[in-house]
Amino acid sequence: MRIFLNFFICCFSLLATAQNDDVFETANTLYNDGKYIEAIDQYESILKSGQHSAELYFNLGNANYKLNNIAPTIYYYEKALQLNPNDEEIQNNLLFAKNMTIDAIDKVPQVGFSRIINNIVNTFGTEVWAKIAIGGVILFVLLFLMYHFSYTTSKKRIAFITSIVSLFIGFFALLMAFQKESLNKKDNPAIVFVQETRVKSEANKTSEEVFRLHEGTKIQVLETYQEWSKIELSDNSIGWILSSEIKLLKGF
Incomplete structure (x- = not known):
């Protein structure tokens, strides 16, 4: 059946x-x-x-x-x-x-150590980093067995050093996989789908207007509350917008 x-x-x-x-x-x-x-x-x-x-x-x-x-x-x-x-x-x-959009929003560049780390993390996707981690651990096990069963000092030394290096690569890749997954979860982009919207300081219509956005602008959704979404722009500006006025990019 x-x-x-x-x-x-x-x-x-x-x-x-x-x-x-x-x-x-x-x-x-x-x-x-x-x-x-x-x-x-x-x-x-x-x-x-x-x-x-x-x-x-x-x-x-x-x-x-x-x-x-x-x-x-x-x-x-x-x-x-x-x-x-x-x-x-x-x-x-x-x-x-x-080029058709109205809003010209500057992007705050990443600097220093955080920029270096993010560049490394974004080199591969989560799955690739995970595969590298598994490969590193498997290689460590094989090299450690080679070290254990080798009879000459030179082979033991080479097997020991390379096994430690492979173990380090495995743990490093695992750390990068978790970091990449964390970045993916935080990444929640959306597009403004109304001609003009007033972004508020709080999640209610009577709160102060902090800035305005226009159709086509890409934003990041930080959280949602009832009919509102807390958003962030590439220049780190933050405010609340009606969820019905944006369309999330994640999901198919």
């Missing part, structure tokens, strides 16, 4: 993928014909089916760019970049899209 169920699920998945491929081609044709609204509807229907890809988000960004939809353009380019962070075309289009 379970084999039959898995076979049915597999067939259904393949059928859905084939249908989405047809819809994607139809959307591309509409885009090439200049029917951008219709193309967006087709692309979004694929998203609603649960299928996601960098190419799909990229095309959605392009279609919205043609319509001067600032917030959706940046949002979809950012989503595409999450799935394919090294794609130069996505990066370039995102830069062009950001």
Whole structure:
């Protein structure tokens, strides 16, 4: 019974993928014909089916760019970049899209020791750091066994030194993996999706306005409280904004 169920699920998945491929081609044709609204509807229907890809988000960004939809353009380019962070075309289009925004927010640069550590941590993802840690520990065990069973002093010395080095690499990579995971959890970006919003000093509408933001601006969400989100800008400015006026980038 379970084999039959898995076979049915597999067939259904393949059928859905084939249908989405047809819809994607139809959307591309509409885009090439200049029917951008219709193309967006087709692309979004694929998203609603649960299928996601960098190419799909990229095309959605392009279609919205043609319509001067600032917030959706940046949002979809950012989503595409999450799935394919090294794609130069996505990066370039995102830069062009950001030129459409009003807010010019300076980025506070990291300096000193924290900058060095963050650069090292961001060299690899959490999974890669974890694999390096496991590899270091396995190598340590093998070298330690070699040290234990070696009969010559020179081989023992080499095995001992390299095992200590591999153990250090393993623990260092493990530390980097935890640090990277911590940074990932803190990283909660969003895009402003209203033409203009008033950012408040507290989570209520009667509190003091601290600054204003406009559509397409990228922010960091620090926490949420009822209908409000506490946000931070790249210049370290902090305030509260209605959660309905932003769209989170994390999750698919």
